[in-house]
Amino acid sequence: xxxxxxxxxxxxxxxxxxxxxxxxxxxxxAPGDPVLMLLPQEATQSDIEEMRRSLGLDRPLAIQYFSxxxxxxxxxxxxxxxxxxxxIVEVLERFPNTILLTVTSIFLAxxxxxxxxxxxxxxxxxxxxxxxxxxxxxxxxxxxxxxxxMLIIVFGVWLKWxxxxxxxxxxxxxxxxxxxxxxxxxxxxxxxxSHMAYVARFTRSSLLEVLNxxxxxxxxxxxxxxQFVVLRHGLRNSLIPIISVLGVTIGHLLGGAVIVEAxxxxxxxxxxxxxxxxxRDFPLVQGAMLFAxxxxxxxxLVADILYAVVDPRIRYQ
Amino acid sequence: MTxxxxxxxxxxxxxxxxxxxxxxxxxxxxxxxxxxIVLTIVLLAVLAPILPIPDPNEIRSxxxxxxxxxxxxxxxxxxxxxxxxxxxxxxxxxxLMAGFGASIAALLFGxxxxxxAGFFGxxxxxxxxxxxxxxLAFPSILLAVGVVAALGPGLNNAMIAVAIAGFPLYxxxxxxxxLSARENTYVEAARSIGVSNFRIMWRHILPNxxxxxxxxxxxxxxxxxxxxxxxxxxxxxxxxxxxxxGNMIASGKDYIRVSAHLVMMxxxxxxxxxxxLNVVGDQLRDVLDPRLTNT
Numbered sequence: 171x172x173x174x175x176x177x178x179x180x181x182x183x184x185x186x187x188x189x190x191x192x193x194x195x196x197x198x199x200a201p202g203d204p205v206l207m208l209l210p211q212e213a214t215q216s217d218i219e220e221m222r223r224s225l226g227l228d229r230p231l232a233i234q235y236f237s238x239x240x241x242x243x244x245x246x247x248x249x250x251x252x253x254x255x256x257x258i259v260e261v262l263e264r265f266p267n268t269i270l271l272t273v274t275s276i277f278l279a280x281x282x283x284x285x286x287x288x289x290x291x292x293x294x295x296x297x298x299x300x301x302x303x304x305x306x307x308x309x310x311x312x313x314x315x316x317x318x319x320m321l322i323i324v325f326g327v328w329l330k331w332x333x334x335x336x337x338x339x340x341x342x343x344x345x346x347x348x349x350x351x352x353x354x355x356x357x358x359x360x361x362x363x364s365h366m367a368y369v370a371r372f373t374r375s376s377l378l379e380v381l382n383x384x385x386x387x388x389x390x391x392x393x394x395x396x397q398f399v400v401l402r403h404g405l406r407n408s409l410i411p412i413i414s415v416l417g418v419t420i421g422h423l424l425g426g427a428v429i430v431e432a433x434x435x436x437x438x439x440x441x442x443x444x445x446x447x448x449x450r451d452f453p454l455v456q457g458a459m460l461f462a463x464x465x466x467x468x469x470x471l472v473a474d475i476l477y478a479v480v481d482p483r484i485r486y487q
Numbered sequence: 488m489t490x491x492x493x494x495x496x497x498x499x500x501x502x503x504x505x506x507x508x509x510x511x512x513x514x515x516x517x518x519x520x521x522x523x524i525v526l527t528i529v530l531l532a533v534l535a536p537i538l539p540i541p542d543p544n545e546i547r548s549x550x551x552x553x554x555x556x557x558x559x560x561x562x563x564x565x566x567x568x569x570x571x572x573x574x575x576x577x578x579x580x581x582x583l584m585a586g587f588g589a590s591i592a593a594l595l596f597g598x599x600x601x602x603x604a605g606f607f608g609x610x611x612x613x614x615x616x617x618x619x620x621x622x623l624a625f626p627s628i629l630l631a632v633g634v635v636a637a638l639g640p641g642l643n644n645a646m647i648a649v650a651i652a653g654f655p656l657y658x659x660x661x662x663x664x665x666l667s668a669r670e671n672t673y674v675e676a677a678r679s680i681g682v683s684n685f686r687i688m689w690r691h692i693l694p695n696x697x698x699x700x701x702x703x704x705x706x707x708x709x710x711x712x713x714x715x716x717x718x719x720x721x722x723x724x725x726x727x728x729x730x731x732x733g734n735m736i737a738s739g740k741d742y743i744r745v746s747a748h749l750v751m752m753x754x755x756x757x758x759x760x761x762x763x764l765n766v767v768g769d770q771l772r773d774v775l776d777p778r779l780t781n782t
Contacts (some may be wrong), residue, residue: 188621192630196637307769311762313713315720316754319740323747425626429717433740443629444721447636459633463625 174478182471189467190242193460194235197452247460248453252446257457260442265461267337268431268438271358272423276416278362279369286366287373292400294378302370309367314426318360318433325356332356335435357434361426365419372415376408383407410481417473421466518770521763528760532579541570543577544728552746563748566738571749575756578730582757585646585724585731586712592650593711594704597657604658605665606688616662619655627652628714635723642731645724649714653707660703664696671695698775705771709764716757732757 209221222228226237241248247257290302326334333353338345380386381404389399428440435441439458446454531538547568555563555571562571597619604615622630634648668674669692677687718724719733727734732753739749 184617185621185624188618189624192621192625193633196633199637307765308762311709311713311765312758313716313720313754313761315717316736316750316758319736319743319750319754323743323750327744327747421626425628428628428632429721432721440629443632443636447632447640447723452636455633455636459625459629462629466626467624 171478175475178471178474178478182467185467186464189463190239190460191235193456193463194238196459197456198231198234242460247457250446250451250454252449252451252454257453260454261439261457261461264437264439264442267436268424268427268440270354271361271427271431271436271438272420274354274358275361275365275423276419278358279365279419280416282362283366283369284373286370288377288400288405290370290374291377291381299374303374306367306370309363310371312363314360314364315429315433317363318357318430321356321360322433337437357430357436360433361423361430364426365423368419369412369415372412373408376411377404380404380408410477413477413480414473417470420469424462424466515770518767521766524763525760525767528579528756529583531576532583535576535580538576540573540576543569543574543730545569552742552749554746555748562752563746565735565749566742566746571735571752574730574735575732575752578732578735578753579756581642581725581729581731582712582716582719582733583760585642585649585715585719586708589646589649589653589711589715590704590708592646593653593707594657594700596650597654597659598661598700600654601658601661601663602665602688602693605662606669606684606692612662616658619658622652622655625652628717631714631718632721632723635718640723640726642719642725642729645715645718649711649718652714653711656707657700657703660699661696664699665692668692668695702768702772702775705764706768709761709768712764713757713761 209217226234245258250257250260286302290299293299322334325332332355337350337353339349342349386399386403389403427438431438431440432444439462443455443458550558550564550568552566553560553564560570565571600615604612630652631648634651635644638644674687674691677691715724716733719731720737724733725731735753736750742749
């Protein structure tokens with residue numbers, strides 16, 4: 171187990187390295203000179219040279235990268251050009267909101283998607299199976315910003331049941347948990363829809379595969395109740411691959427959150443990034459991207475380790 | 488009772504009569520209907536300039552936010568009095584081009600990487616595929632948004648960004664297929680008579696791995712249309728006044744309380760084409776990729 175852990179940790183180092191290079195290059199290869207943007211129009215050529223030297227932009231790209239990496243590793247992601255606050259502070263302020271949204275969505279995706287997949291697998295070939303798989307293709311094909319807006323139309327505009335933007339009621343005197351939950355329902359459901367579909371499909375195929383195994387036949391031959399066979403012997407074993415799928419799902423959710431946050435004005439990392447783009451606040455965009463990618467790598471790492479804990483065969487591959 | 492001779496006569500030993508793939512494809516009603524829908528939308532988009540529809544950018548302030556079916560507007564008018572149906576059809580040109588363009592760019596780039604990595608193996612493979620993995624470490628929409636941020640908003644840049652975020656898929660699919668294709672005896676035969684590496688890749692391997700590539704592409708285009716529309720919705724894709732399904736939704740969003748149709752129609756269009764492409768792609772996979780049908 172430890173050797174697996176060690177190997178897996180070692181593998182993340184080059185990936186982290188690569189991710190940092192991509193995040194660095196995206197901003198540095200962008201057209202447009204940042205120095206010209208920072209300086210007033212009437213700046214002379216020598217002002218420009220001076221500024222470039224003071225920012226270290228006259229040095230070779232590789233040197234710039236390593237000095238940037240050094241500051242990033244010490245937790246310094248630079249300063250927002252717009253608010254002049256450290257990027258790391260801005261990012262950490264919004265990050266918990268994105269995590270709240272993402273975790274709630276995963277929870278919803280599992281709670282709705284898994285039973286759907288189990289039913290479809292158990293009643294294979296029935297109209298229930300076809301119906302739930304049709305529903306999952308439909309869920310998979312809907313753009314999430316559109317789902318969000320439709321939910322706003324139905325539950326916010328027509329029925330007036332739920333709030334449609336932000337995390338708290340701005341008019342309220344204090345921030346209550348109930349208020350937060352009411353604001354959380356629509357965005358988290360929106361984000362969850364396509365992943366419910368995915369979890370349902372995956373659970374179905376994974377369970378079907380397991381239900382073909384010999385030990386399932388043995389369990390049935392022993393005269394166990396079908397319910398027991400499916401849930402205890404079948405589902406338990408089919409759950410293993412789902413762990414690694416959930417790791418990837420979190421990545422998709424972090425990406426999807428960018429769009430859903432924009433629809434519902436949810437004050438998360440994605441919203442921050444979009445604001446940064448329109449303000450041409452490159453350090454902020456870079457910092458937010460880097461932060462999200464590292465989170466994703468970390469989540470995948472945890473998922474892989476959990477997978478190896480649950481399924482020892484993985485460790486020896 | 489069957490005799491030994493009869494057993495040898497078994498029909499299963501005879502070469503299986505090949506049913507053309509389009510006929511196998513047409514057997515499923517759903518995929519036929521979906522294929523027809525995709526074809527219709529593509530045709531409408533291509534024929535937009537000669538269709539008898541009003542100018543999509545013609546502003547008529549008297550008809551602001553007219554509902555569907557009123558005043559001769561089949562699908563209503565938007566916040567500037569522009570015809571929604573006409574904008575949907577013209578928008579299809581932009582949205583479809585963005586989705587197809589991004590997928591094909593990703594295919595060309597990723598496919599080339601996968602082909603070279605799979606064919607040469609060893610350190611070439613390691614370097615190329617490890618670099619590709621780095622791209623996969625970013626949530627794809629987030630990476631696309633980041634690249635657009637650097638390049639600046641606009642249709643072409645959005646396409647490039649989505650292609651960059653999407654090429655690893657093709658690199659992996661192509662590499663995997665090349666790995667098995669290069670072991671074939673016809674590759675060995677070609678090599679033994681001194682055919683160049685490039686020619687082996689181009690003439691012998693590529694034609695034999697087209698099936699998985701077509702399947703991957705058909706399943707991917709729908710996703711790419713959704714992603715490019717999402718960028719457009721965020722204001723990072725095609726810029727107004729050019730109509731595009733994503734930016735139509737973005738501008739309709741502000742009138743959601745009075746004219747919900749401005750959001751519903753273009754969103755439904757994206758959903759419909761993505762759904763149909765997924766259904767057709769699924770069916771194509773069953774038909775073209777026999778390895779996957781058993782699962």
